[in-house]
Amino acid sequence: MNWKIWSLKKSPWVFHVNAGACNNCDIEIVNLLTPKFDVERFGIKLVGSPRHADALLVTGVGTWQAAKRLKEVYRQTPKPCVVFAIGACACGTGIFNNGYHVVGPVDKIIKEVDPNAIIAYVPGCPPKPEAMISGVVKALSAL
Amino acid sequence: MAAILERDPGDKKMSEVLQSLFWILIFPGFLFTAVFGLVACWIVRKVSALVQWRVGPPLYQPFVDVMKLMGKEILIPEDAQRTVFLMAPIVGLAGVLLLSTMLWRITIAPATPFVGDIIVAIYLMVIPSLALILGSSASASPHAAVGTSREMKLVMGYELPLVLALVVVIIKTAGLIEPGQQLSLAAISQHTPIFSISGFLAFLVSLLCVQAKLGFVPFDIAESDTEVASGVIIEYSGALLAIWKIMQAMMLVALPLFLVMVFLGGFHFAGCPLARGIGKYVLVLVLLILIKNTNPRVRIDQAMKFFWVYCGLTLAIACLLAAMGNFYHIGWL
Numbered sequence: 001m002n003w004k005i006w007s008l009k010k011s012p013w014v015f016h017v018n019a020g021a022c023n024n025c026d027i028e029i030v031n032l033l034t035p036k037f038d039v040e041r042f043g044i045k046l047v048g049s050p051r052h053a054d055a056l057l058v059t060g061v062g063t064w065q066a067a068k069r070l071k072e073v074y075r076q077t078p079k080p081c082v083v084f085a086i087g088a089c090a091c092g093t094g095i096f097n098n099g100y101h102v103v104g105p106v107d108k109i110i111k112e113v114d115p116n117a118i119i120a121y122v123p124g125c126p127p128k129p130e131a132m133i134s135g136v137v138k139a140l141s142a143l
Numbered sequence: 144m145a146a147i148l149e150r151d152p153g154d155k156k157m158s159e160v161l162q163s164l165f166w167i168l169i170f171p172g173f174l175f176t177a178v179f180g181l182v183a184c185w186i187v188r189k190v191s192a193l194v195q196w197r198v199g200p201p202l203y204q205p206f207v208d209v210m211k212l213m214g215k216e217i218l219i220p221e222d223a224q225r226t227v228f229l230m231a232p233i234v235g236l237a238g239v240l241l242l243s244t245m246l247w248r249i250t251i252a253p254a255t256p257f258v259g260d261i262i263v264a265i266y267l268m269v270i271p272s273l274a275l276i277l278g279s280s281a282s283a284s285p286h287a288a289v290g291t292s293r294e295m296k297l298v299m300g301y302e303l304p305l306v307l308a309l310v311v312v313i314i315k316t317a318g319l320i321e322p323g324q325q326l327s328l329a330a331i332s333q334h335t336p337i338f339s340i341s342g343f344l345a346f347l348v349s350l351l352c353v354q355a356k357l358g359f360v361p362f363d364i365a366e367s368d369t370e371v372a373s374g375v376i377i378e379y380s381g382a383l384l385a386i387w388k389i390m391q392a393m394m395l396v397a398l399p400l401f402l403v404m405v406f407l408g409g410f411h412f413a414g415c416p417l418a419r420g421i422g423k424y425v426l427v428l429v430l431l432i433l434i435k436n437t438n439p440r441v442r443i444d445q446a447m448k449f450f451w452v453y454c455g456l457t458l459a460i461a462c463l464l465a466a467m468g469n470f471y472h473i474g475w476l
């Protein structure tokens with residue numbers, strides 16, 4: 001296996017982007033770092049800058065305001081990187097479907113920047129931390 | 144190396160150059176200190192995890208992190224001052240490389256002629272912070288600018304107490320060391336000033352200064368993830384970030400080692416004293432980690448006040464006690 005991909009799988013640093021979420025998914029993401037789930041066991045670390053990140057955890061539906069910023073954050077993330085659409089809104093706009101403020105879903109916004117982006121979907125409202133861990137495992141084993 | 148020596152036995156210069164290169168690049172220098180430092184990084188993360196009742200990362204985690212960063216894309220901001228931005232991590236690494244080589248060299252072979260004394264160590268210890276300031280101010284990011292100004296104030300805050308703490312040690316050991324050797328690290332590391340009131344106070348203060356130099360939690364103002372999004376290193380990615388990480392790992396070796404040499408009687412390389420030396424190093428490291436895990440982040444004005452007022456006063460008292468102890472020949476003062 002390529003050493004770059006191997007080391008990426010062993011230490012995915014994640015950056016959390018809120019693209020207009022209701023804060024429910026964000027709380028569940030923070031849950032991942034608590035002693036019960038402790039994702040640092042697998043080398044997953046929450047970092048403060050997209051330039052340090054290997055994966056973007058995007059929550060929220062992708063509003064007009066957030067879409068521009070989301071594209072910019074994706075451009076600023078060094079490749080190779082994975083995008084996770086966390087929650088029902090990010091996966092398919094959920095209850096905000098056809099809302100006046102909606103541009104999303106997240107995969108549509110990201111694909112405007114990079115058609116070949118790697119996107120993983122974790123549905124749920126909010127998804128359980130177990131579901132997120134399983135999503136990360138599936139996405140990384142598909143690399 | 145052996146082949147060159149056989150071919151040209153008279154040429155002493157060549158072998159000396161090779162010897163120094165070996166010192167700097169492989170054994171006590173780059174390779175050894177970097178590996179040691181990454182293991183120390185793991186100790187920091189593991190002990191933090193245990194304190195927080197978690198399992199924590201595996202031993203190879205810091206190595207994999209560096210490897211991964213080496214394989215990532217390097218992004219350079221459009222408005223950045225490219226040369227300074229690219230050079231800063233290398234300058235910082237060079238500074239800490241010289242510092243750790245010097246400290247190990249003095250530890251392993253104390254009898255060698257001048258390698259560097261306390262003054263050189265103080266200068267070399269500032270270089271990583273200066274490199275961080277240079278690199279982040281060259282990156283043209285507003286978050287980095289905030290981080291830079293905080294780092295500069297922090298440097299101004301902790302440099303004075305650190306130098307004063309070393310002055311206490313120099314006063315303390317003045318009677319025990321022959322004249323002319325007072326600033327030599329090799330001579331000072333034969334004594335343990337910590338077993339006296341003034342030495343203990345100086346040790347406490349310099350432990351906190353090292354905490355600030357390492358950017359550990361009560362003083363991680365310049366790099367705070369949640370406030371200024373990694374502050375000084377916000378714009379670095381890929382291999383450049385890996386160099387910063389290696390630099391920080393090497394600081395994690397060099398600075399506690401410096402404290403051990405100055406206050407705790409140094410490392411000695413043979414049998415049982417070696418184990419004792421490693422024990423002292425781990426003790427200092429664990430103290431730093433526990434301070435890191437039991438304190439909230441301070442504001443920059445609180446940090447300045449802490450270093451200048453409280454640490455300054457403590458050290459003034461320690462200096463007086465040390466001088467009195469010298470004058471009246473009382474060892475424990």
